[in-house]
Structure formats: structure tokens, C-alpha cells
Amino acid sequence: MRIRRTLATAALAAAAMLAAGTVAPAQAADATAPAAAPVAVLTHTSLAGPNVSVGDVLTADLVGGTTANFSSSATGTTGIKCATSAFSATVITNPAASGTATESLNTQTFGSCTANVIGVTGVQSITVNNLAYINSVSDAAGFPVSLDPGTAGPVQTTVVLKTILGTITCVYRAPGGLAGTTNNIGQTIGFSAQALPKFSGPSTCFPVGYFTATYGPVRDISVTGNPVVFVN
Known part of the structure; x- marks a missing residue:
């Protein structure tokens, strides 16, 4: 009888050890499971949605019904209005929020432009020079944006105007760059009366x-x- 009880006790102990052995690896596996990636400054589809990947290309046209304006004063209506404009930028960095994402502004175009400047009969072209610029998007209060010079030179725009005496070329520069804001309502990026002095x-x-435009979505x-x- 003692032998049988001893064997039974040993069998129960072995079973308990076996059960413990089957649980431990599962617990170890849970402990080593990779953590979910933190929400980045830029996500797509929704707030706190999938992170935008480095290398992705972001684009936008003007918000419907708006124009891109180059005015002669910060509050005036004299100058140039363009019915079409668009940009394309490549994401360089997209850190976890809170932070600042950076993009390379590769293209920015303007079209269907008109002018109400005395002596000017039309707009031949508007060209953004010295690309690529560095576009920084912050999730700080107000969602500020800065458009800074790249390695090719300062932020510069060349405007070719038609006049009664022929074409003239106006070059405008903003050595310190431009400032704007983003908005999660409509997923827009906008610039208001940003000064580019004549070079x-x-x-x-x-x-x-003075440059004013809102792009989105x-x-x-x-x-x-x-x-x-x-922007998160």
C-alpha cells in the first residue's frame, strides 16, 4: 500500500510539473511580443490611424473654390490670382507624436493666373525655384508649418508678366522661408499673406x-x- 501511495504521489507531482511547464512558455511568449508602434505625427485615413511611412508622397490641390494669390499688400486685392495650384512632397521623417515631421517639397505649380496690376495685360508663368524645400509639420498648438530653404538656395518664385511693352520678369525671395498652418478639418495646409520681397x-x-493659398485635402x-x- 505504501508503494502504491508513493507512486501515486509521484505521478501527481510529475503531472503538476508538466502542467507548469506547458504554461511557462506561453507566458514567456506574451512577454516578448512586439509592442505596437506609437502613433506618429502624420497618420492617414483617420486621427491615430496608420502611420504615414517615410518615403510616401503627399499631394494636394487648392481647396475648391479658392485661388492662390500674390498680392501687392498684406490686405489688398491688387496683384495676381491663380485658379489652379498644386504641390507634391516626399516624407523625410515622421516621428512619434508629439513631434515634428519633415517633408521634401518637390514640386509646386500655378496655372490659370490673371493680374489686375496697372500696365500688366496677363501672366505668362509663375515658377517656384530652388526646389526642393524642407517642409516641417508640427503637432504643437495651432499645428504650425514652416517652409524652409533647401540645399539649392532660398525660397524663390519667378513671375513673368505680359505688359503693353512686352514681358517682364519679377523675382521674389523669402530667405527665411514661409510659415503656415495645417487643419484636420478638411486636411488642409494654408499660408496667409506670407511676404516675399522683390529680389x-x-x-x-x-x-x-504677399502669398496666400490653402491646399487640401x-x-x-x-x-x-x-x-x-x-496631424496627431
Whole structure:
């Protein structure tokens, strides 16, 4: 009887050890499971949605019904209005929120432009020079944006105007860059009366061009479906 009890006790102990052995690896596996990636400054589809990947291309046209303006004063209506404008930027960094994401502004175009400047009969072209610029997007209060010079030179725009005496070329520069804001309502990025002083050109070119435009929605065209982009 003692032998049988001893064997039974040993069997129960072995079973308990076996059960403990089967539980421990599962617990170890849970402990080593990778943590979810933190929410980045830029996400697509929704707030706190999938993170925008480094290398993704973001694009936007003007918000419907608006124009891109180069005015002769911060509050005036004299200058140039463009019915179309668009940009394309590549994401360089997209850190965890709170932080600042950076992009390379590769293209920015303007079209269907008109002018109400005395002596000017039309707008031949508007060209953004010295690309690529560095676009920084912060999730700080107000969602500030800065458009800073790249390695090719200062932020510069060349405007070619048609006049009654022929074409003239006006070059405007903002050595310190431009400042704007983003908005998760409509997923927009906007600039208001940003000053670009005249670098060269005749007197017909106004001394300072004030740039105003709002682009949106900003979309990640590197993702299927071109989802909109949010700032977290």
C-alpha cells in the first residue's frame, strides 16, 4: 500500500510539473511580443490611424473654390490670382507624436493666373525655384508649418508678366522661408499673406509679393486609395 501511495504521489507531482511547464512558455511568449508602434505625427485615413511611412508622397490641390494669390499688400486685392495650384512632397521623417515631421517639397505649380496690376495685360508663368524645400509639420498648438530653404538656395518664385511693352520678369525671395498652418478639418495646409520681397525686376513688379493659398485635402498617394492625411 505504501508503494502504491508513493507512486501515486509521484505521478501527481510529475503531472503538476508538466502542467507548469506547458504554461511557462506561453507566458514567456506574451512577454516578448512586439509592442505596437506609437502613433506618429502624420497618420492617414483617420486621427491615430496608420502611420504615414517615410518615403510616401503627399499631394494636394487648392481647396475648391479658392485661388492662390500674390498680392501687392498684406490686405489688398491688387496683384495676381491663380485658379489652379498644386504641390507634391516626399516624407523625410515622421516621428512619434508629439513631434515634428519633415517633408521634401518637390514640386509646386500655378496655372490659370490673371493680374489686375496697372500696365500688366496677363501672366505668362509663375515658377517656384530652388526646389526642393524642407517642409516641417508640427503637432504643437495651432499645428504650425514652416517652409524652409533647401540645399539649392532660398525660397524663390519667378513671375513673368505680359505688359503693353512686352514681358517682364519679377523675382521674389523669402530667405527665411514661409510659415503656415495645417487643419484636420478638411486636411488642409494654408499660408496667409506670407511676404516675399522683390529680389529683382523693374518697377512694375510690386516691391513685396504677399502669398496666400490653402491646399487640401492632403492625400498620401503612396497608399492604395489615396487616403487623406491627419496631424496627431
